[in-house]
Amino acid sequence: MSPSATERPVVPLAPHQFWQTVYPEGTFDTAPAEGFRDLYPAVLPDGRQIALPVRILPGDGSRAVASMIVNQASFTVEDALSDAMAAHARAYAPDVVIGVPTLGLPLANGVARRLGHERMVALGTSKKFWYSEDLSEPMSSITSPDHAKRLYLDPRMLPLLQGKRVLVVDDVISSGTSMLAVLRLLRTAGIEPVAAVFAMLQGDNWRAVIGGHDASLVSRIHGAIASPRLSHGGSGAWFPAQA
Known part of the structure; x- marks a missing residue:
């Protein structure tokens, strides 16, 4: 208790x-x-x-x-974050939720379930033999600045995303570089998300980075919690x- x-x-x-x-x-x-x-x-x-x-x-x-x-958090904390994230997401009536690896995936599952969806779409950092480099983007983060990796979108998932209201879910946005990689990858596939929801907004540095890609998206980024x-x-x- x-x-x-x-x-x-x-x-x-x-x-x-x-x-x-x-x-x-x-x-x-x-x-x-x-x-x-x-x-x-x-x-x-x-x-x-x-x-x-x-x-x-x-x-x-x-x-x-x-x-x-997130993957070290209790289920109670994960559920509380997912509840708050889903509350933000409902305002955008998304058709499909995209989860960003790695720690965004369990949260994307939680948000999609709370929205009544039957599934979500997961991006990946491990290339399968049927993936295309044309649907990939280099990505790094504040916690792993020296370990850049590639972010992939499974081409088989495109029919689930194209022409749909897409919501991006991840655990934390801080510098904005990881989210920028996601946005660039999705734009390559002709997808512009209606919003993005995070477990935590960490500081404000991300605003300028995301604003440089799409100024209108900044106001459509939400977090369950925030920290400076x-x-x-x-x-x-x-x-x-x-x-």
Whole structure:
């Protein structure tokens, strides 16, 4: 059972304790004057909170993000995220949901099921012999900047997507580079998504990147939760970055 707002959990949490509990509203201070330490409390639309670990980004150690690893989360947390994502998705009445590998796939399943769909369409990063390089795009992410891979669309899935209202689902949008690869791949196939829904919007850097591809899409990108990029404030404290 989740603790009440007055029965605050012991912090710092151990690594395996993150992403496991949906805490009641008010469990954690969302704007502590002393800054954030080991965790950032992300807030769901209904006010409940999910504790995310603060991870220092590569470089000089002055920047960090609140991390969300869906395949390490409890089913309770995954369900809460999927519920909130599906609520955003319903406004666009999508015909089909596209899942972005790897961590976007279970969320795409969850969203598609909640929308009453019989299936979703998964993009892939492993090339099958019947795939075409013409339906692929290089992709990297903030968590794996040195491990670029290729994103593929199975050509057999095209009849499910062409002429349909397509919704893209992924776990996190941060720099926007992974989502940009998805959009470029879909545009190659003649597909422009009606919206994109994420478990978490991480900072705002992605807005300029996506806006450069399609300015109208930025307002149609939604997240179940959001977190800022963080700057080191000394004495182990982290504060929302100004830029």
